């Protein structure tokens with residue numbers, strides 16, 4: 001493995017075409033250690049497809065994905081996850097009839113973590129789910145279930161977390177709590193986050209950098225304040241009132 005890159009994650013000229021549809025067409029982006037990059041853009045701009053490309057769920061038409069100096073472009077989802085590239089799967093990964101701690105520990109065990117009990121306890125404590133350890137997942141509130149999704153993505157201490165609309169369906173308070181946990185994670189656990197999210201308050205509130213997509217391409221990228229002020233972004237996405 002080469003350690004020459006300053007980036008934990010690097011996508012270079014990534015493209016995914018579906019026949020004639022250029023869902024993503026030449027996107028490059030990076031993540032530094034502990035950085036949160038927000039990814040925004042109108043519906044159909046290609047945000048979810050970029051996440052699928054990085055995690056290995058979709059095969060690249062063109063380009064390269066590098067994780068901590070290793071080219072993972074030809075690897076599958078599981079292999080990338082083992083190397084520290086994780087994504088949250090929203091509620092689909094939760095087993096309703098299993099206690100919270102048990103399923104986090106099982107997920108950790110499946111990852112090959114030696115001390116999966118300790119791993120599960122650390123994740124649950126970090127996300128303030130430790131009080132709910134013995135509660136059945138189906139009996140959790142919606143916001144807590146979303147935190148459990150995040151917990152499952154955090155077993156094995158990944159270095160990169162890709163989140164596709166983690167705030168969807170949450171109340172303002174629940175979104176605020178989840179955003180707080182994400183921000184804390186990046187500094188305490190050195191996790192880097194790629195965040196696709198429609199809640200602009202969250203994106204501009206917690207991202208270190210923001211990238212704006214339109215029609216499968218990046219139209220702006222930089223610090224939140226600069227991106228928010230970019231006339232092209234305001235016109236394309238945020239609206240003149242942003």
Ligand SMILES: Nc1ncnc2c1ncn2[C@@H]1O[C@H](COP(=O)(O)OP(=O)(O)OP(=O)(O)O)[C@@H](O)[C@H]1O
Pocket residue numbers: 018021022023024041042043044045046047048049050
């Ligand atoms: N399996 C597929 N086959 C053909 N076209 C697809 C496929 N998946 C996505 N697309 C197209 O690729 C483009 C990008 O879609 P994508 O879901 O990545 O956008 P998005 O920015 O995540 O949108 P949203 O904010 O609505 O989730 C869209 O035009 C979409 O219709």
